[in-house]
Amino acid sequence: MKVLLISANTEQINMPTIPLGLGLVAGVTRRAGHDVEFLDLMFADDPAAALRESIRAFEPEVIGVSVRNIDDQNMDQPRFLLEKVRPIIAECRADSPAPIVLGGAGYSIFPDEALTYLGADFGVCGDGEVAFPALLGAFARGEDPLTALGVRVRGRKVQTAAPFSAALDTLPLPVNASYAAAHAQRGEVWAPIQSRRGCPNDCSYCSTACIQGRTIRTRSPHAVVDHLERMVGAGFNRFYFVDNSFNIPEAQGLELCRLIAVRRLNIRWRAILYPQRVSTELVRAMAAAGCTDVALGFESGCGRILREMNKHFDPNDVRRLAALLADHGIRRMGFLLLGGPGETRTSVDESLTFAESLHLDGLKITVGIRIYPGTALARRALAEGVITAETNLLFPAFYLAREVEPWIRDVVPKSR
Numbered sequence: 001m002k003v004l005l006i007s008a009n010t011e012q013i014n015m016p017t018i019p020l021g022l023g024l025v026a027g028v029t030r031r032a033g034h035d036v037e038f039l040d041l042m043f044a045d046d047p048a049a050a051l052r053e054s055i056r057a058f059e060p061e062v063i064g065v066s067v068r069n070i071d072d073q074n075m076d077q078p079r080f081l082l083e084k085v086r087p088i089i090a091e092c093r094a095d096s097p098a099p100i101v102l103g104g105a106g107y108s109i110f111p112d113e114a115l116t117y118l119g120a121d122f123g124v125c126g127d128g129e130v131a132f133p134a135l136l137g138a139f140a141r142g143e144d145p146l147t148a149l150g151v152r153v154r155g156r157k158v159q160t161a162a163p164f165s166a167a168l169d170t171l172p173l174p175v176n177a178s179y180a181a182a183h184a185q186r187g188e189v190w191a192p193i194q195s196r197r198g199c200p201n202d203c204s205y206c207s208t209a210c211i212q213g214r215t216i217r218t219r220s221p222h223a224v225v226d227h228l229e230r231m232v233g234a235g236f237n238r239f240y241f242v243d244n245s246f247n248i249p250e251a252q253g254l255e256l257c258r259l260i261a262v263r264r265l266n267i268r269w270r271a272i273l274y275p276q277r278v279s280t281e282l283v284r285a286m287a288a289a290g291c292t293d294v295a296l297g298f299e300s301g302c303g304r305i306l307r308e309m310n311k312h313f314d315p316n317d318v319r320r321l322a323a324l325l326a327d328h329g330i331r332r333m334g335f336l337l338l339g340g341p342g343e344t345r346t347s348v349d350e351s352l353t354f355a356e357s358l359h360l361d362g363l364k365i366t367v368g369i370r371i372y373p374g375t376a377l378a379r380r381a382l383a384e385g386v387i388t389a390e391t392n393l394l395f396p397a398f399y400l401a402r403e404v405e406p407w408i409r410d411v412v413p414k415s416r
Contacts, residue, residue: 001034001035001061001062001136001139001140002034002035002037002058002059002060002061002062003029003034003035003036003037003060003061003062003063003064003136004036004037004039004054004055004058004060004062004063004064004098005022005025005026005029005036005037005038005039005064005066006039006041006051006063006064006065006066006088006092007019007022007038007039007040007041007042007066007068008041008065008066008067008068008084008085008088009041009042009066009067009068009069010041010042010044010047010084011068011069011072011081011084017042017068017192018040018189018191018192019040019042019066019068020192020193020194020242021066021068021103021104021105021128022038022064022066022103022104022128023038023174024128024129024171024172024173024174025064025066025103025128025129025132026038026174027129027172027173027174028129028132028133028171028172029132029133029136031172032133032136032137034133034136037054037058037060039051039054041088047088048087048088048091051088051091051092051095052091052095055092055095055096056095059096060096060098061098062098062099062101062136062139063092063096063098063099063100063101064100064101064102064103064132065085065088065089065092065100065101065102065103065104065120066102066103066104066107067082067085067102067103067104067105067106067107067114067118068104068105068106069081069105069106070082070106070109070110070114070394070396071370071396073366073370073396075366075367075368075370075396075398075400076367076368076409078396078398080395080396081106082106082114082117082118082394085118086117086118086119089118089119089120090119093119099121099122099139100120100121100122101120101121101122101123101124101132101135102114102115102118102120102122102123102124103123103124103125103128103131103132104128105211107123107125108125108126108162108210108211109207109210109211109372109373110373110393110394111123111125111152112152113392113393113394114394115152115154116154117394119154120154121153121154122135122145122151122152122153122154123151123152123154124150124151124152125150125151125152125162125210126149126150126161126162126163126164126213127150127162127163127164127165127171127197129165129171129172130149130150130163130165130171131148131149131150131151131162131163134148134149134150134151134163135148135151138151146158146160148160149161149162149163150162150163162213164197164198164212164213164215164217165217166215166217167217168196168197168217168218168219169219169220169223173219173223173224173227174227189236189238190238190239190240190269190270191231191236191238191239191240192239192240192241192242193224193227193228193231193239193240193241193242193269194219194241194242194243195218195219195221195224195241195243195252195256196216196217196218196219196243196244196248196252197212197213197216197217197243198212198213198214198215198216198217198244199212199214199216199244199245199248200214200215200216200248201244201245201248201274201310201311201312202214202310202376203309203310203311204308204309204310204340204341204375204376204377204380205309205337205340205369205370205371205372205375205376205377205399206372206375207372207374207375208244209374210372210373210374212244216248216249218249218252221252221255221256221259222259224256225256225259225260225263225265228260228263228265228267229263229265232265232266232267236267237266237267237268238267238268238269239267239268239269239270240269240270240271241269241270241271241272243271243272244272244274245272245273245274246271246272246273246286247273247274247278247282248274250278250279250282253271253282253285253286254281254282254285256289257282257285257286257288257289257291258285258289260289260290261285261288261289265290266290267290268290268291268292269289269290269291269292270291270292270293270294270295271286271291271293271294271295272294272295272297273294273295273296273321274297274313275296275298275313275317275318275321276312276313276317277317278321278324280324283321283324283325283328283330284328286328286330287328287329287330291330292330292331293330293331293332293333294325294330294331294332294333295333295335296318296321296322296325296332296333296334296335296360297335297337298311298313298315298318298334298335298336299311299335299336299337300336300337300338300347300351301315301318301336301350301351301352301353301354301355302315302347302350302351302354303315304342304347305340305342305343305347305351308340308341308342309337309340310376315354318354318358319354319357319358322334322358322360326359331361331362332358332360332361332362333360333361333362333363333364334355334358334360334362334363334364335363335364335365335366336351336352336355336363336364336365336366337366337369338351338365338366338367338368338404338408338412339367339368339369339399339400339401339404339405339408340369340377340399340401341377341380341399341401342401343401343403343404344401344403344404345403345404345407345408348404348408348412352412365412367400367408367409367412368398368399368400369398369399369400370396370397370398371386371387371393371397371398371399372393373393377399378393380399381397381399386399
C-alpha cells in the first residue's frame with residue numbers, strides 16, 4: 001500500500017524536535033513491504049501547501065498523522081495545540097479519499113477523545129511499530145480493523161489492548177537518517193535517541209504508562225550506538241536520550257556509555273536521570289562519553305510532597321546527585337512542579353529554598369499540575385470536585401491546591 005506519514009508537530013516549546021516515533025513507524029512499515037512517503041511539517045513555510053503537494057504527487061492509499069503534544073501544560077495561559085492539527089486533517093480530507101490514522105504520544109493519552117475532536121477515521125495506541133502495520137494488514141485483507149491490537153475506530157466503543165513489544169530489537173530503527181535530514185543543518189537541533197521504553201515508577205500525575213506501559217523494555221546497546229553512528233554520518237553531533245530515566249536500569253546506561261566512548265563518536269548528549277541510587281560510576285561514564293547536560297525532574301524539595309507524588313527518592317538523594325554531576329562537569333537543569341495535593345505555603349518555600357541551594361545551571365518552575373486520565377492525580381481531583389466524571393480531560397485541566405491559591409501565582413517565578 002502507498003502510505004503517507006505526516007508529522008503534524010510545528011511547535012518548538014523547548015527546542016525543535018525531530019519526529020523519532022514516526023521515523024520508527026516509517027522504518028517498520030517499509031519493512032512490511034509498503035511504499036512510504038514521509039512529510040515533516042516542522043519547518044514548512046506553508047504546511048497546507050506542502051501537504052497538498054505531497055498528496056497530489058504521491059496519491060496515498062492510507063494517511064498516518066502523528067500527534068505529539070495536546071497542549072503546553074501552562075496553567076495560566078494554556079495553548080491547546082490540537083487546534084493546529086485540525087486544519088491538517090481537514091486538508092487531508094479535501095485532497096484525498098484515503099483513510100486517516102492518528103498516532104503518537106499525545107494521541108495515545110486521549111485516543112477516543114482525539115479521534116472525535118480531529119475527525120480522523122482510525123487511531124493506533126501503544127507501540128506504533130506493532131499497531132500500525134497490523135492495521136494496514138487488516139485493510140489489505142478486508143478485515144475489521146479492530147482485529148488489530150491497539151486500534152481505535154471513530155464512533156465505535158470497542159477497544160483493543162495497546163501492544164507493547166517486549167523485544168524492542170525486533171522493531172527496526174530508521175534504516176537511514178532521511179526522516180531527520182531537514183533538521184541536520186540546523187545548529188540548534190538535538191537529535192532524539194531512544195534506548196528503552198516504559199516506566200515502573202508510577203508518579204501520581206504522569207501519563208507515561210498510557211504511552212509506553214509500566215514495564216521497562218530495552219534495546220541492545222550495540223544497536224543504539226550503531227544508530228548513533230549513522231546519525232553522526234548524516235551530519236548530527238548533538239543528541240538527547242528521550243528515555244524516561246537513563247539510569248533505569250543502570251547497567252543499560254553504563255554499557256551505552258562504554259560503547260560511545262569506545263567508538264569515539266565525538267558527540268555531545270543530554271539525558272534524564274531519576275534521582276534514586278545513581279552511582280558515581282555511571283556519572284563518570286556519562287561524562288567520559290560526552291554527556292554535557294542532565295535533566296533532574298525532582299519536582300519538589302519537600303519530602304512529604306515527594307511521597308504524595310509517589311517518588312522513590314528524597315531531597316538528600318537529589319542533593320547528592322546534583323553535586324556528583326557538578327563534580328564531573330555536567331550541566332544540571334532542575335524542574336519543580338508546585339501546587340499538587342498536600343502543597344502548602346511552607347512546602348513551596350521549602351522547595352524553592354532547596355532548589356536555590358543546589359546552584360543548578362537552570363531551573364524551570366511549573367505552577368499547577370496538568371490532570372491526565374487514569375492517574376492518581378485524576379482520581380484525587382475527582383474526589384475533591386476539581387473535575388467531574390463528565391470532564392473531558394483532552395482539554396487542559398489543572399490541579400492547584402487550595403491552600404496555595406492565589407498566593408502562589410504572585411510569588412513564584414516561572415523559571416530561574
